[in-house]
Structures are given as structure tokens and as C-alpha cells.
Amino acid sequence: DSSPLQRLPCLDAGHFLHTGSQAPQNLAAHLDNQVPVESPRAVSRTSESDPAKHGEQHEGQHYNIPLQDLKAVFPHGLPPRFVMQVKTFNEACLMVRKPALELLHYLKNTNFAHPAVRYVLYGEKGTGKTLSLCHIIHFCAKQDWLILHIPDAHLWVKNCRNLLQSTYNKQRLDQPLEASIWLKNFKTANERFLSQIKVQEKYVWNKRESTEKGSPLGEVVEQGITRVRNATDAVGIVLKELKRQSSSGIFHLLVAVDGVNALWGRTTLKREDKSPIAPEELALIYNLRKMVKNDWHGGAIVLTLSQTGSVFKPRKAFLPQELLGKEGFDTLDPFIPILVSNYNPKEFESCIQYYLENNWLQHEKAHTEDGKKELLFLSNTNPGQLERLCAYL
Amino acid sequence: MAAPCVSCGKAVSYRFFLGARVSLAREQGLWKAAAAEVQTGTASQILRLRHTTVVSTKKNIAALRRETYTLDFIKKQIEEFNIGKRHLANMMGEDPETFTQEDIDRAIAYLFPSGLFEKRARPIMKHPEQIFPKQRAIQWGEDGRPFHFLFYTGKPSYYSLMHEAYGKILDVEKHQNQLRAQGLFSEKTKTKDLIGSRWLIKEELEEILVEKLSDQDYAQFIRLLERLLTLQRGGAEEEFVQRFRRSVTIQSKKQLIEPVQYDEQGMAFSRSEGRRKSAEAEAVVYAHGSGRVSVNGTDYLLYFPVTQDREQLMFPFHFLDRLGKHDVACTVSGGGRAAQAGAIRLAVARALCTLVTEEEVEWMRQGMSGVGGHGCSHAVPECLSDSCSGYLKSVRRHLNVQYAGLRAPLFMLQNCNSIFQF
Numbered sequence: 091d092s093s094p095l096q097r098l099p100c101l102d103a104g105h106f107l108h109t110g111s112q113a114p115q116n117l118a119a120h121l122d123n124q125v126p127v128e129s130p131r132a133v134s135r136t137s138e139s140d141p142a143k144h145g146e147q148h149e150g151q152h153y154n155i156p157l158q159d160l161k162a163v164f165p166h167g168l169p170p171r172f173v174m175q176v177k178t179f180n181e182a183c184l185m186v187r188k189p190a191l192e193l194l195h196y197l198k199n200t201n202f203a204h205p206a207v208r209y210v211l212y213g214e215k216g217t218g219k220t221l222s223l224c225h226i227i228h229f230c231a232k233q234d235w236l237i238l239h240i241p242d243a244h245l246w247v248k249n250c251r252n253l254l255q256s257t258y259n260k261q262r263l264d265q266p267l268e269a270s271i272w273l274k275n276f277k278t279a280n281e282r283f284l285s286q287i288k289v290q291e292k293y294v295w296n297k298r299e300s301t302e303k304g305s306p307l308g309e310v311v312e313q314g315i316t317r318v319r320n321a322t323d324a325v326g327i328v329l330k331e332l333k334r335q336s337s338s339g340i341f342h343l344l345v346a347v348d349g350v351n352a353l354w355g356r357t358t359l360k361r362e363d364k365s366p367i368a369p370e371e372l373a374l375i376y377n378l379r380k381m382v383k384n385d386w387h388g389g390a391i392v393l394t395l396s397q398t399g400s401v402f403k404p405r406k407a408f409l410p411q412e413l414l415g416k417e418g419f420d421t422l423d424p425f426i427p428i429l430v431s432n433y434n435p436k437e438f439e440s441c442i443q444y445y446l447e448n449n450w451l452q453h454e455k456a457h458t459e460d461g462k463k464e465l466l467f468l469s470n471t472n473p474g475q476l477e478r479l480c481a482y483l
Numbered sequence: 484m485a486a487p488c489v490s491c492g493k494a495v496s497y498r499f500f501l502g503a504r505v506s507l508a509r510e511q512g513l514w515k516a517a518a519a520e521v522q523t524g525t526a527s528q529i530l531r532l533r534h535t536t537v538v539s540t541k542k543n544i545a546a547l548r549r550e551t552y553t554l555d556f557i558k559k560q561i562e563e564f565n566i567g568k569r570h571l572a573n574m575m576g577e578d579p580e581t582f583t584q585e586d587i588d589r590a591i592a593y594l595f596p597s598g599l600f601e602k603r604a605r606p607i608m609k610h611p612e613q614i615f616p617k618q619r620a621i622q623w624g625e626d627g628r629p630f631h632f633l634f635y636t637g638k639p640s641y642y643s644l645m646h647e648a649y650g651k652i653l654d655v656e657k658h659q660n661q662l663r664a665q666g667l668f669s670e671k672t673k674t675k676d677l678i679g680s681r682w683l684i685k686e687e688l689e690e691i692l693v694e695k696l697s698d699q700d701y702a703q704f705i706r707l708l709e710r711l712l713t714l715q716r717g718g719a720e721e722e723f724v725q726r727f728r729r730s731v732t733i734q735s736k737k738q739l740i741e742p743v744q745y746d747e748q749g750m751a752f753s754r755s756e757g758r759r760k761s762a763e764a765e766a767v768v769y770a771h772g773s774g775r776v777s778v779n780g781t782d783y784l785l786y787f788p789v790t791q792d793r794e795q796l797m798f799p800f801h802f803l804d805r806l807g808k809h810d811v812a813c814t815v816s817g818g819g820r821a822a823q824a825g826a827i828r829l830a831v832a833r834a835l836c837t838l839v840t841e842e843e844v845e846w847m848r849q850g851m852s853g854v855g856g857h858g859c860s861h862a863v864p865e866c867l868s869d870s871c872s873g874y875l876k877s878v879r880r881h882l883n884v885q886y887a888g889l890r891a892p893l894f895m896l897q898n899c900n901s902i903f904q905f
Binding site: 214405406460463464466467468469470472475478479 | 781783797
């Protein structure tokens with residue numbers, strides 16, 4: 091195994107004098123780990139695959155998610171580049187990082203009697219907000235919470251065809267396609283709850299179909315999937331029921347929305363007469379806004395801001411005030427902001443090691459100190475940039 | 484062809500008469516042709532007078548021969564020029580005695596403003612010697628006997644020049660032999676510094692001699708002059724040779740190095756500027772840091788989302804193996820995205836000169852990466868030259884190498900330890 095040899099160059103006397111800030115960190119990482127052999131796995135990987143047990147000592151290390159779990163917990167929601175990486179490496183490894191650890195700590199100590207606390211992950215582009223969110227979701231799934239995960243709220247405010255007038259409320263508009271896709275994924279993620287939760291009202295879909303009071307939520311979801319015209323209303327019903335029943339104590343509810351700044355702002359959608367549509371007029375957005383209000387208890391709300399898919403927002407905006415706008419900020423007002431920043435040197439080293447282990451970096455100079463310094467400079471320790479750069483090597 | 488013809492005939496003859504009065508051969512020809520046409524034409528054609536351009540078949544021999552300007556003509560032109568110069572000076576309110584050629588140029592540009600792009604097409608007023616091409620004076624007398632003794636060689640001035648040069652060589656050698664005979668010959672050869680001047684090119688020599696030369700003639704002449712240079716020579720010969728040398732402006736080899744400055748906290752930094760296309764950048768490089776770069780107040784990752792631009796920033800540090808050792812704060816304006824990146828790169832490279840040893844400055848200039856231990860022997864142009872692209876183009880022509888833009892050094896330095904090569 092060539093992995094011990096890979097570590098040697100940095101300890102080579104000739105190079106030692108030339109290394110900058112990297113070398114002390116490497117040595118520190120080595121000395122910190124209890125493993126006597128200087129194997130890269132000690133730096134970049136950990137065998138602890140239960141997020142509940144992740145702590146400070148695992149910071150910077152990757153943990154493995156079994157692929158079946160992946161399909162069950164994340165039918166949607168992983169960033170597309172990460173999905174490609176999973177497919178290439180045939181394993182899903184997520185790095186444990188400080189913002190996620192902080193959030194986990196808060197979640198472990200949530201008081202379910204109090205109203206749901208809102209946590210907002212924000213940061214510059216490419217720093218790892220979505221993947222931190224996925225880490226949290228994995229934790230909650232392991233803890234048997236009900237996950238209400240909207241992978242990208244921006245998808246609901248742009249590029250929608252087939253807007254229908256809502257059957258429930260004439261002023262609002264339906265988005266049958268998006269709603270049905272989401273319902274399918276929701277069903278995959280939360281199979282076991284759908285039979286447990288019972289609806290508390292009767293819902294009449296049309297002259298022939300209706301859902302009786304007391305029937306399982308799964309029926310509503312089925313109705314939404316099969317009758318695409320009613321999909322948006324089905325989503326609305328699901329959200330309403332879950333909100334009402336989360337305080338009952340049968341289950342804990344996690345509302346996870348990625349790109350929540352799409353809920354307040356502008357849409358790129360227009361009616362047939364070319365007049366613009368405000369987000370409130372979309373039924374999905376309207377119901378989702380009700381969901382992220384903290385007037386229910388028995389769970390938590392974790393939100394992510396994202397400029398990447400957003401419409402009409404400048405590229406460099408990443409602060410909550412900028413991305414949410416006044417309206418959104420006021421609505422979300424008491425929230426806990428968590429900043430997700432670039433890699434620190436230890437995490438950077440760990441990421442490079444992970445790529446090297448998977449033989450992703452093929453360039454012969456990639457494992458040298460100089461090569462790492464170049465990558466560091468070029469990506470400025472931004473995880474997204476680093477991933478894109480390494481794709482070329 | 485009765486009545487109409489008569490009136491037209493009269494009209495034609497009247498016009499013909501007019502044409503005769505004007506008495507220019509060309510125009511007569513025109514009307515003659517028209518008259519002929521009318522006479523031979525049909526009724527309908529009579530009323531239409533066709534204007535045909537008549538190409539004169541007689542060759543204009545005077546125009547074919549190159550205009551020879553007689554000496555008197557040139558003298559007259561010079562007198563007129565001088566008088567005109569004084570008039571111009573009076574018009575502009577300046578002193579006629581001290582009216583130089585630059586003043587004339589300025590006055591003409593002011594009095595006759597021209598929007599033409601071609602500078603040579605604008606109105607000029609220069610001394611007749613600069614305007615009329617130099618011509619040889621008549622080289623034979625009234626009896627047909629040529630003045631110059633080498634006239635029948637066909638290139639009298641060239642051969643007389645060669646004769647003169649060879650005569651000088653013989654003189655110098657004779658002088659040396661005499662000195663040697665007297666024992667006063669000293670072996671020391673004081674060679675005048677020939678750097679900074681070049682021999683005349685063939686076109687310039689032709690212009691001086693006012694006759695055409697061939698390449699071999701020119702080469703022979705230069706060889707003769709060089710032979711003269713190798714011998715020890717006195718002042719007169721020196722002067723003779725210097726007539727045939729032109730100075731050449733060389734780019735100064737030394738880069739102006741700013742001294743290191745210290746700011747309030749005692750941190751050592753150095754500031755310098757750089758330009759590329761129409762982007763101007765000013766960079767402040769701190770001697771100790773951790774590799775943070777801020778451009779116009781924002782992080783360089785946000786300012787340059789494209790990897791290529793960040794590579795340009797990386798290159799000076801990477802070249803000197805100082806990645807992550809310096810902090811940079813720079814401001815840039817103008818130009819496009821790549822031009823700004825290039826300008827910052829130049830500014831950073833110049834700023835690094837102060838913080839780096841002399842050797843490394845020289846390495847940078849020649850494009851060799853010395854610290855890494857392996858050098859590139861390509862004459863890759865400098866990181867430091869001003870208006871990189873301009874100089875690159877000239878070197879490219881010199882080296883017959885095709886490459887594009889400032890990515891070239893990365894491409895050429897294939898031996899070096901950069902991961903990113905394109």
C-alpha cells in the first residue's frame with residue numbers, strides 16, 4: 091500500500107524548509123491522531139457513521155453513508171455534483187465540519203415543548219451549506235424524525251410551465267409538475283410515517299373522489315401523485331396536517347428548506363398576459379411560508395440561503411439581510427444564523443487526502459506540497475472551487 | 484434628315500467651333516468624335532449627344548519619364564520655402580529668425596486642420612530636400628565627358644566609397660608598419676564600445692549614395708568597414724566609420740526597484756504598479772502573510788470567479804516558490820477581466836522584486852525558475868517587462884514561436900513544477 095509513502099514527502103528534510111503553513115498543520119494532525127501509523131485514512135476518514143455520535147474529534151474527517159441509506163434518506167436533495175461524485179467513487183462520504191456539529195448540538199438539545207427554532211445556514215458560494223444540511227437530515231433520519239425536505243425552493247419560482255389556476259383558491263396558481271415530483275420523493279423518504287399519521291379532516295377532491303377523516307396520510311400523497319391536477323393541493327394538505335400533528339408527540343418534524351430566499355423576492359414566472367407573478371400567488375410558496383413560521387412545536391426548522399439558483403440577486407450577496415430582503419428577514423426574524431465558511435487548513439488537507447485515496451487526483455505533482463499549495467491558492471480553500479479544480483486533474 | 488439635321492448640324496458645328504476655341508487636343512478629340520457620330524448616326528440618335536470618354540492613344544511621354552528636377556528648380560523651391568517660412572512666422576506672430584521646423588509643423592496643423600487618418604496625407608510644409616527625392620546631378624559635361632573617373636562602373640559613388648575605405652585601411656596599415664619599424668607599436672587595442680549602435684542598412688546606404696546597390700555590394704562594404712575597425716585607428720578613421728553607424732535604443736536591462744517600505748504596524752510591504760491593455764493595477768505586497776489576496780476590497784475568489792484569472796495571480800508567487808507567504812492588497816481599474824488579472828500579475832511581480840534577492844530578479848527577467856532547482860533554457864520573456872503583450876509580440880517574431888497571450892509562459896515552462904498547464 092503506497093499510502094504511508096505518500097505521507098513521507100512532507101517530512102523529507104529537503105522539502106521541509108520550503109513548506110509554508112501546511113507542514114505544521116500536517117504534523118499536528120499526525121500527532122493528534124492516536125494511530126501510530128501515519129496513514130492518510132487517519133486524517134481524512136473516520137469509521138463513525140452515525141451522525142449522532144459525531145463530535146469535535148471528528149472534525150475534518152469524512153464519514154461513510156451506506157448507499158441504501160442514501161437512496162432512502164435522500165431521494166432528492168443532494169447537490170448534483172455530489173451525486174456524480176458518489177456515483178464515481180461508489181461511496182458517499184460527507185465531511186464533518188464545525189457548522190454541522192454546532193447544529194447537531196443544538197438539535198440534540200431541542201426542547202420539543204417550545205416553538206420550533208429556526209436555524210439559517212448562510213455563507214458564500216460553494217462553502218458547503220447544502221451538504222451541511224444533508225448532514226443534518228441524515229442525523230434526523232437516523233433519529234427517526236419525519237423529514238420535510240424541499241431540495242431547492244428556487245425550482246418552484248422559475249422555469250415552471252403548466253401553471254394552473256388553483257382549485258382551492260381562485261387567486262392562487264398551481265404547479266402540478268413540481269408538486270407531484272416532490273410528493274414522490276417525499277413518499278420515498280418517509281414511507282413508514284405515511285401509514286401512521288391520520289388526517290383529521292375530510293378532503294373532497296372532486297365530485298367522485300374524497301379522502302375521509304381518519305385515513306392515513308399516504309392516501310393523500312397517492313392522490314396527489316396519481317391525479318397531477320390536485321398535486322399542489324395535496325402538498326398543501328400534507329403540510330397542514332403535519333404542522334397540526336407535530337405537537338402531538340408521535341413524531342418529530344424537521345422542516346429543511348434549501349434556498350429559502352426564494353420564498354420572498356421575485357419570481358421569473360408570468361401569466362398569459364405577461365404580468366409578473368408574486369411568490370404569494372403560488373400555492374406551493376404560500377403553504378411553505380406557513381410552514382416555516384415558528385407557530386408550531388415538536389421539531390425544528392433548518393434553512394439554507396443560496397444565491398446560486400436565485401433570481402434577481404447579485405452574485406456576491408450572501409448575507410441573510412441581502413438575500414432574504416426586508417420582508418423575508420422580518421418574517422424569519424428570531425432565527426439562529428450559522429455561518430458556513432471555507433475550509434481551514436486541516437479540512438483542506440483532509441479533502442485532498444480523500445481525493446488522493448480515491449485516486450481522483452492523477453497529476454503526479456498533486457500529492458507534493460507545492461501542488462497542494464497551488465490548489466490552496468487557486469481555490470482559496472473554497473470547497474466548491476476545490477472540487478471543480480480537482481475534477482480537471 | 485432634312486430640317487432636324489440642319490438645326491442639329493448647325494448646333495454641332497457651333498459646338499465644334501467652341502471646341503476649337505478651347506484648343507485642347509483631348510477635348511477636340513471628344514467633339515470630333517461626337518460630330519462624327521452625329522453624321523453617321525440615324526435620326527433617333529442625332530438628338531442624343533453621346534458623351535464618350537475618349538482615351539487618348541498618344542502616350543504622354545513626359546509623364547512616363549520620372550520627373551527630373553533641375554538644380555535651378557530645387558534652388559527656387561528652397562528660396563520659396565524660406566520666404567514662406569518667414570511669412571508663416573509673421574502670420575503666427577513669432578520671430579522669423581528663430582522659427583524652427585517644429586514650429587512650422589505646429590503652425591500648419593493649426594492653420595489647416597485635417598481629419599485624415601493617414602499622417603502622410605495631411606498638409607505638410609517641409610524643406611524641399613525632404614520633399615523632392617534626391618537625384619543625381621548631371622554627371623557629364625557639355626562635351627559628353629563624365630566628371631567622375633569611375634562613371635563607367637555604373638555605380639560611381641559606391642565604388643568611390645569603397646576605394647576611399649580601402650585607402651584608409653592601407654594608410655592605417657602603413658602607419659602601423661612604420662610604428663613597428665620604430666618599435667613604438669603598442670599591442671593594446673582600444674575597442675570602442677560598439678553596443679548601442681548598428682551598421683547602416685542597405686536602404687539607408689542607397690539613400691546616401693543615391694544609387695541602387697545589390698546585397699553583395701552592401702555585404703562587401705560592411706566587411707570592409709569591419710576590417711577597418713579591427714585595426715588600430717586614429718580619430719579621422721573613427722569619424723569615417725561613425726558616419727555609417729546608427730544608434731539603437733536598447734531597453735534598459737535594469738528594472739527600477741522600489742525600496743521596501745514600512746507601514747504603521749511595522750509590517751514590511753512594497754507597492755508597485757502594472758498595466759495590461761487598458762487595465763491599471765496597483766499592488767501592495769506584504770512581506771509576511773498567509774497568502775490572502777484582496778482585490779478592490781473583495782476576496783480574489785469572488786472578484787475573479789474564473790480559474791484562469793486566479794492562475795495569473797498565482798504565477799509570480801509560484802515562480803519564486805513563495806505561495807502562501809505573502810499577503811496582497813491591490814486595486815485595479817479599467818480593462819476587462821483578463822486584462823485586470825494580467826495587470827495585477829505584473830504589479831505583483833514588480834512588487835516582489837523588492838522583497839526578493841537580486842538573483843531571483845534576474846531569474847524572473849529571463850523566465851527561469853531557479854529556486855526549484857531546474858531551469859528552463861527557453862528565452863521566455865520577462866514577467867517584468869512593461870506592456871507584456873507588446874514585447875511578447877516582438878520576441879515572438881524573433882523566436883518564430885506561435886503562442887497566445889500571457890498564458891504562454893505557463894505553457895513554455897513545462898519543466899517547472901506547476902500543476903496547471905494548458
